[in-house]
Amino acid sequence: MTTPIPHWLEPTASSLIRQLRQEQLGHAPLIQGPVGVGKRWLADVLAATLLCTEPEAADGRACGRCHACQLHQNGTHPDHFVIEPPEPGRQILVDQVRALVDQLVLTPAIGRYRLGLITPAENMNESAANALLKTLEEPPNNVWLILVSNSPQRLLPTIRSRCQTVPIGPPSQSLGMAWLLEQQPECGEREMALALRMSSGAPLLALEKLSAGHVEMADLVLNQLHQLAMGEGVGLQLAEAWGNDQASTIWPLLAFWISELSLASHDAHADPRLKALSDRAISNDWSSLWSGALEAIGLLGTGRRQDLLLAAWLLEWVAHFKN
Ligand SMILES: [Zn+2]
Structure with missing residues (x-):
């Protein structure tokens, strides 16, 4: 990846990529944790790793330079589908999931895989979740489903049980502060500390609160x-x-x-x-x-x-x- 990943996500990202290389990662990881800790960032690292056609030999990470990486960075990779609520806070509807499932069964256009990213997964209503079950249960070999969830307890148990959980929590106060300082060098320490406290330690949420x-x-x-x-x-x-x-x-x-x-x-x-x-x-x-x-x-x-x-x-x- 060309954008450096925040320090506190690095151990989880490395572990995911290692599991991927060793074929120990299920085809439906569920990245879960509070709002603002970087779950989407991890999902994007994972997607980039799966889509890159010239991964780094040393550690298997996405190169950030190949055609597939460029398309992914621009959000136009033809094998990558992102499913989100039509508007923030709204439900993800059954038609969106059906359209995704229809796309996923097609042959990959560029690399080895087609993948769907569903975020936040708990916003799928019941029929949307049910429409996903079959693909989750028996994903075709070249299909990946990455679920991102702020409230995994709101997912249907049948969805949860078919996914491999990847939990992520807030970093230590000092890592959170260091990252915020990189993002907003002009910001005072007291203000940053307050932002983190208001966000239960979640740095991305703290940054949003500072900016807003x-x-x-x-x-x-x-x-x-x-x-x-x-x-x-x-x-x-x-x-x-x-x-x-x-x-x-x-x-x-x-x-x-x-x-x-x-x-x-x-x-x-x-x-x-x-x-x-x-x-x-x-x-x-x-x-x-x-x-x-x-x-x-x-x-x-x-x-x-x-x-x-x-x-x-x-x-x-x-x-x-x-x-
Ligand atoms: Zn690449």
Whole structure:
């Protein structure tokens, strides 16, 4: 591959390529793990290795230069099919899977294999999953199915049992930070650490949050929560400002800060604002504010007035502190 693979994926990538060379890898690997840890990256390494017609002699990796590699990099390899939901978050439909299965049985146009990549596999609805079963059970010799899943527990057991699981988790904090710094050299260390924390350590998700301005927003939200708790600012105005447009961003941030607050009293490195809030709170029981934020997340998109929900939550927030 021409793009260097992130360090934390390297051991898994090497192991996959070795298993491939030794013919120990089943034809339906299921790459599973949380959002943002690099599952798709691994799937692409595997696909590149299978498609390359001039693999490196030393380690069997894709050369990155041959015609097949070039086509794969451009997303136009005729033996490689990517199945995704028509729109993010939607289901993968039975027609998409049937079309894939029809394609996979044809003779490879360039190399030895035809392969389908399904991501995220748990978005297949039941009939789509059932349409895949036969091919998964008895894949033709030159056919590979690579499944990528954020929530493997949502896959049909009949799908899971026919795949070879490749688990991948978040890297250590230091590897995650090092990679983020390579991607965004201008970004401050505190901001990067916060991005990783907001992403449960998943670096690709952290990068997305940094780029989307969610980390900056989180910092701002904590400032505003801090001010309210200290008796400055007006909750109603804040609820109005956050209102209905920003609610889908704000609620997860409120839930995040509540979970950070519940840890702050035991964490010597916690943000000073969290320490101050923790000291001023009337109790260290944050469960009601926590479940309030989660309930509100569940109500997003149902037409409920988010500004009213926010106002009620912020009233409870203010009441949680000594004044
Ligand atoms: Zn190649």
